[in-house]
Amino acid sequence: MLRGLRTPDPTRRTENYFGPAMVLPALLGLGLFQFYPLVSAVLNSFRTFNAFTKRPTGWAGWNNFIEIFADDVFRNAVLITLIYIVLMIAIVVPMALGLAILIDKRMRGTALARAAILGALASSEAVAALIWNQLYEPGTGLFDAILKSMGLPEQPFLVSGPHAIVSIVVMTAWKDVGLPMLIFLGGLQAISPQLIEAAALDGASSWRIFRRITLPLLRPSLILAIFMVTVAAARLFTPIILLTQGGPDGQTTNVPFYSYAQAFEFSSPGTASASVMFMMVILVGITALQAFVIRDSNDGGRR
Amino acid sequence: MNRTPSTARSGTFIASRRSVLLGGASLIAAVAAPGSRVLAASPGSNPGKYKADLGGYIGPKLSDAPMTLRVLRQEFSPEINAPIRAAYTAFKEAYPNITIEEERIPYGDLAKKVQLYVASGSAPDIMMGSTELAPVYSAGKIAVPLNDYFSQDFIQDIYAPLRESATIDGKVMCLAWESNSSFLYFNRDIFKRAGVATPPEVIEMEGGWTADQYINALRAITEKARKSGDQATFGLASSRFGNRGPGSNYSQLESMWVRMMGDPRAPKDSTAYKTFAGISENGQIATGYLDTPEAIKGMTNYQTLFKEDLSPKGIVADQYKGGVAATDFSSMAFANTFRSQGAPFDWGVSPPLRGAIGFASNVADAPFIYSGSPHIPEAAALLAFLLNDTNRRAFYAARGSMPSRQSLTNEMPEYKSDPVNMLAANVAAGAYGPPKSVGWLDYVNAVNPAVKDIALGVDVADRLHTAARQVDRLLVKYR
Numbered sequence: 086m087l088r089g090l091r092t093p094d095p096t097r098r099t100e101n102y103f104g105p106a107m108v109l110p111a112l113l114g115l116g117l118f119q120f121y122p123l124v125s126a127v128l129n130s131f132r133t134f135n136a137f138t139k140r141p142t143g144w145a146g147w148n149n150f151i152e153i154f155a156d157d158v159f160r161n162a163v164l165i166t167l168i169y170i171v172l173m174i175a176i177v178v179p180m181a182l183g184l185a186i187l188i189d190k191r192m193r194g195t196a197l198a199r200a201a202i203l204g205a206l207a208s209s210e211a212v213a214a215l216i217w218n219q220l221y222e223p224g225t226g227l228f229d230a231i232l233k234s235m236g237l238p239e240q241p242f243l244v245s246g247p248h249a250i251v252s253i254v255v256m257t258a259w260k261d262v263g264l265p266m267l268i269f270l271g272g273l274q275a276i277s278p279q280l281i282e283a284a285a286l287d288g289a290s291s292w293r294i295f296r297r298i299t300l301p302l303l304r305p306s307l308i309l310a311i312f313m314v315t316v317a318a319a320r321l322f323t324p325i326i327l328l329t330q331g332g333p334d335g336q337t338t339n340v341p342f343y344s345y346a347q348a349f350e351f352s353s354p355g356t357a358s359a360s361v362m363f364m365m366v367i368l369v370g371i372t373a374l375q376a377f378v379i380r381d382s383n384d385g386g387r388r
Numbered sequence: 389m390n391r392t393p394s395t396a397r398s399g400t401f402i403a404s405r406r407s408v409l410l411g412g413a414s415l416i417a418a419v420a421a422p423g424s425r426v427l428a429a430s431p432g433s434n435p436g437k438y439k440a441d442l443g444g445y446i447g448p449k450l451s452d453a454p455m456t457l458r459v460l461r462q463e464f465s466p467e468i469n470a471p472i473r474a475a476y477t478a479f480k481e482a483y484p485n486i487t488i489e490e491e492r493i494p495y496g497d498l499a500k501k502v503q504l505y506v507a508s509g510s511a512p513d514i515m516m517g518s519t520e521l522a523p524v525y526s527a528g529k530i531a532v533p534l535n536d537y538f539s540q541d542f543i544q545d546i547y548a549p550l551r552e553s554a555t556i557d558g559k560v561m562c563l564a565w566e567s568n569s570s571f572l573y574f575n576r577d578i579f580k581r582a583g584v585a586t587p588p589e590v591i592e593m594e595g596g597w598t599a600d601q602y603i604n605a606l607r608a609i610t611e612k613a614r615k616s617g618d619q620a621t622f623g624l625a626s627s628r629f630g631n632r633g634p635g636s637n638y639s640q641l642e643s644m645w646v647r648m649m650g651d652p653r654a655p656k657d658s659t660a661y662k663t664f665a666g667i668s669e670n671g672q673i674a675t676g677y678l679d680t681p682e683a684i685k686g687m688t689n690y691q692t693l694f695k696e697d698l699s700p701k702g703i704v705a706d707q708y709k710g711g712v713a714a715t716d717f718s719s720m721a722f723a724n725t726f727r728s729q730g731a732p733f734d735w736g737v738s739p740p741l742r743g744a745i746g747f748a749s750n751v752a753d754a755p756f757i758y759s760g761s762p763h764i765p766e767a768a769a770l771l772a773f774l775l776n777d778t779n780r781r782a783f784y785a786a787r788g789s790m791p792s793r794q795s796l797t798n799e800m801p802e803y804k805s806d807p808v809n810m811l812a813a814n815v816a817a818g819a820y821g822p823p824k825s826v827g828w829l830d831y832v833n834a835v836n837p838a839v840k841d842i843a844l845g846v847d848v849a850d851r852l853h854t855a856a857r858q859v860d861r862l863l864v865k866y867r
Contacts, residue, residue, distance in 0.1 A: 138507060
């Protein structure tokens with residue numbers, strides 16, 4: 086037999102055709118529903134439009150971007166978006182970590198608590214927002230009724246800017262805490278119990294064990310959870326449109342709501358696309374940062 | 389697939405037994421109504437000339453080719469949908485080559501849905517629009533001018549303010565579906581309990597309370613209610629318009645607080661005139677119109693309602709009908725509901741409030757024909773059929789609203805003898821159209837949140853100035 090002479094493998098030849106054919110539907114789906122809208126949004130951000138028919142009429146250069154950066158409402162929306170991100174991280178991440186630790190202890194009622202948290206996560210965002218809207222309703226909502234019954238003054242949950250931002254964040258935290266909690270739970274269950282037991286035998290307190298062992302080993306989960314919460318906070322839309330419609334006085338308007346208003350209320354697809362592109366650049370930046378941080382942590386692990 | 393009209397949101401119309409019975413009953417009621425003139429050649433009736441009574445239609449003969457006409461309108465209750473379905477069935481019988489596909493959507497989504505359809509380039513042939521958007525339909529060439537398809541008599545029969553609102557440069561862009569001008573409803577029992585005199589029950593448009601008198605009465609009522617431990621009763625009911633609550637519908641409701649403070653008879657360079665106008669004559673500038681001292685005073689009055697808890701800041705469903713609000717603003721709809729279903733309290737009506745003028749808005753739903761329709765004459769004929777006297781009588785009987793055409797109102801004896809109907813007719817005749825601007829959608833979408841913010845307590849002058857500047861900026865794209 087001659088060495089080095091290869092006969093074609095019929096199985097491999099079939100795979101050569103079959104593999105791409107299997108991937109094609111997914112590629113088509115991605116192309117049609119992800120990349121085409123993305124390319125379209127990029128193009129639209131540089132276009133002018135007929136205000137009545139919303140069809141492109143020409144090229145605007147950077148004018149749409151200049152217009153949104155000159156708009157106080159947009160600049161305020163960027164700031165509000167950052168506030169949402171900071172508040173969401175500050176509230177959701179510790180809450181998710183706390184819940185994950187409690188659930189990991191497998192106390193009585195843990196299964197029920199887990200089901201309730203995941204139930205909220207699985208529920209429709211719109212339905213949750215409508216329910217919370219009724220709870221927050223000034224004067225007649227449940228929260229005001231509870232406050233009144235305790236002799237406390239009613240609170241302007243949705244009718245004062247700072248209150249409304251916090252109200253939206255609280256509602257979103259209630260709804261979305263389940264996902265970071267699952268991430269933390271996975272991280273906690275991956276920590277070897279022997280490490281904890283060894284530290285306990287050495288006389289370390291619970292707090293010291295948590296601070297010195299649990300928390301450092303949860304670092305990858307923490308980074309992932311922060312990233313997920315950041316993206317969710319940056320994309321916040323349904324609670325805003327259903328609870329406050331961006332008000333009062335634009336104080337809950339973030340960039341996604343601004344983009345929606347430009348496109349559907351003010352007949353400006355160009356500026357709407359420009360604001361979407363701006364948001365996309367911010368999110369890409371956050372993603373890149375997260376990738377960098379995770380890579381750094383992995384490298385550190387190998388060293 | 390077997391679909392019934394009550395479940396089909398779109399798709400070919402299929403009559404159910406329920407819809408046919410309801411529609412049939414409505415039609416019989418209409419035909420049997422006193423003063424009915426189904427066979428007479430009134431402006432909205434044109435029997436014998438075509439295969440069906442195409443009302444005011446004067447366009448070309450309809451094609452015999454098979455075709456489908458698409459209609460987009462708001463969802464009504466089954467009782468109100470029934471006469472419209474019955475009309476489709478009758479039209480289909482006369483013109484079997486024409487299939488009608490209807491899409492019904494929630495009222496609040498209508499304007500956006502129309503915009504999206506127009507942007508898609510494939511919109512339904514007939515869409516329910518609004519008289520306030522006639523300038524948009526005209527400037528954007530979205531709607532077909534209807535003068536070539538409807539007789540002059542038919543068009544002239546529409547109440548003048550409604551007709552003028554829908555007319556741009558002499559071209560009628562849409563046809564008012566009904567008259568929705570609002571006046572003041574009050575709960576006599578609540579006024580009596582508070583020992584407060586009720587507003588004047590007269591039929592003249594200018595005979596109502598001033599805004600100050602109204603607010604003072606609400607103050608007295610609310611104070612009395614709170615003192616007696618009643619926390620639920622308010623002076624003014626939470627708005628039922630649009631998405632409900634304050635700032636829900638500037639065009640039809642809240643604009644009255646501003647525009648009543650202006651005066652259309654004042655010199656054009658005066659702030660009184662500009663306050664009434666709401667926007668510059670070319671429809672491009674709101675600064676100096678929306679934020680005049682008179683407008684600020686008007687919106688301060690509006691803010692007082694919420695600041696002093698005379699009206700709830702949030703949404704409370706059916707407050708007036710539920711008997712826990714002393715007043716509300718509505719068209720004939722309330723009166724007809726109370727008359728048909730009974731009222732849980734003693735109610736009364738009074739003309740719209742007055743500032744410098746008595747003001748009511750005449751914004752009305754108004755179907756139009758999409759300019760991109762491949763079947764314009766047939767769409768116009770179907771619209772004319774839906775608007776003929778017989779079908780309109782059946783619709784108004786089911787809906788309880790006031791006709792948009794004078795000949796129909798004139799033939800109804802209640803509009804000559806009943807004070808509530810007579811007030812409604814006077815208000816319809818004296819109501820004002822919204823400011824005309826090609827950017828009216830931008831205008832109201834910018835002003836509605838401002839109105840809500842004002843209700844919630846922001847500085848009135850600052851917020852109106854900001855809203856006016858925002859409108860100016862938004863309208864640049866139409867120059």
